[in-house]
Amino acid sequence: DTPALLSNQDINAIVITTQHDSHARFVCDALNAGKHVFVEKPVCLTRGELEQIKDAYQLSCEKFGPRILMVGFNRRFSPFIQKTKSLLVNSREPKSFIMTVNAGDIPADHWTQNREVGGGRIIGEGCHFIDLLRYLADSEIVASQAMMMGQAEGLAIRDDKATITLGFADGSFGTVNYLANGSKAFPKERLEVFSDGRILQLDNFRRLDGFGWAGFKKLKQMKQDKGQSQCAQAFVDAVAKGGTAPISFDEVIEVANTCFDVIDSLESN
Numbered sequence: 001d002t003p004a005l006l007s008n009q010d011i012n013a014i015v016i017t018t019q020h021d022s023h024a025r026f027v028c029d030a031l032n033a034g035k036h037v038f039v040e041k042p043v044c045l046t047r048g049e050l051e052q053i054k055d056a057y058q059l060s061c062e063k064f065g066p067r068i069l070m071v072g073f074n075r076r077f078s079p080f081i082q083k084t085k086s087l088l089v090n091s092r093e094p095k096s097f098i099m100t101v102n103a104g105d106i107p108a109d110h111w112t113q114n115r116e117v118g119g120g121r122i123i124g125e126g127c128h129f130i131d132l133l134r135y136l137a138d139s140e141i142v143a144s145q146a147m148m149m150g151q152a153e154g155l156a157i158r159d160d161k162a163t164i165t166l167g168f169a170d171g172s173f174g175t176v177n178y179l180a181n182g183s184k185a186f187p188k189e190r191l192e193v194f195s196d197g198r199i200l201q202l203d204n205f206r207r208l209d210g211f212g213w214a215g216f217k218k219l220k221q222m223k224q225d226k227g228q229s230q231c232a233q234a235f236v237d238a239v240a241k242g243g244t245a246p247i248s249f250d251e252v253i254e255v256a257n258t259c260f261d262v263i264d265s266l267e268s269n
């Protein structure tokens with residue numbers, strides 16, 4: 001009973017983990033009811049929905065005071081990414097990022113591939129990696145372009161095999177290779193960061209290696225840690241303690257807009 005849930009004054013936060021095409025509606029409903037919101041990615045599927053969310057957020061803050069709208073971009077909370085971020089703090093030059101995602105094949109008739117229901121895989125999952133590079137660059141995304149696999153006989157889905165390039169205000173740039181045509185035997189996610197004559201390489205959120213970093217060689221864990229529990233805890237702590245949003249509202253909007261720009265770029269080439 002969603003209306004009863006939203007009207008319950010003993011509940012101050014809502015978690016949304018429904019099918020993608022319902023996210024925007026539930027986000028707006030929860031904000032209109034004065035709730036803090038944690039929504040799994042993506043925050044919405046269209047620019048129109050994003051505008052509705054912006055309006056609802058502004059009105060909610062005006063009526064109820066500062067609200068938290070957080071998207072489940074868990075990777076930035078991983079201990080491996082936190083370590084990477086701390087090592088990059090003193091970088092004197094712009095950074096270069098290469099993110100390789102061995103996304104795995106999903107059938108063309110799966111709901112996540114449907115633009116109106118799941119948003120497609122760039123909107124539905126690729127947003128994770130756009131957000132991750134935005135977080136590590138610590139600089140506004142000012143440019144984006146993308147290319148997907150060309151047309152070929154028997155190829156039903158092309159936009160899950162794509163390369164995305166991002167440009168940041170500080171001169172940094174990053175590439176996300178989102179590829180659904182690989183092997184499960186290869187690690188799913190690999191990140192490489194080039195900065196000031198040094199390199200960091202993250203292998204599937206299990207091992208981080210440093211090359212040329214004084215005082216740092218490697219961080220290794222037996223179990224993969226993509227930051228899911230830390231992400232959820234950050235939201236709970238912010239709501240409970242009245243702190244600032246773990247991910248700023250402006251960055252949530254920026255990443256969503258960039259995803260839409262990427263889709264526009266894919267469809268134009």
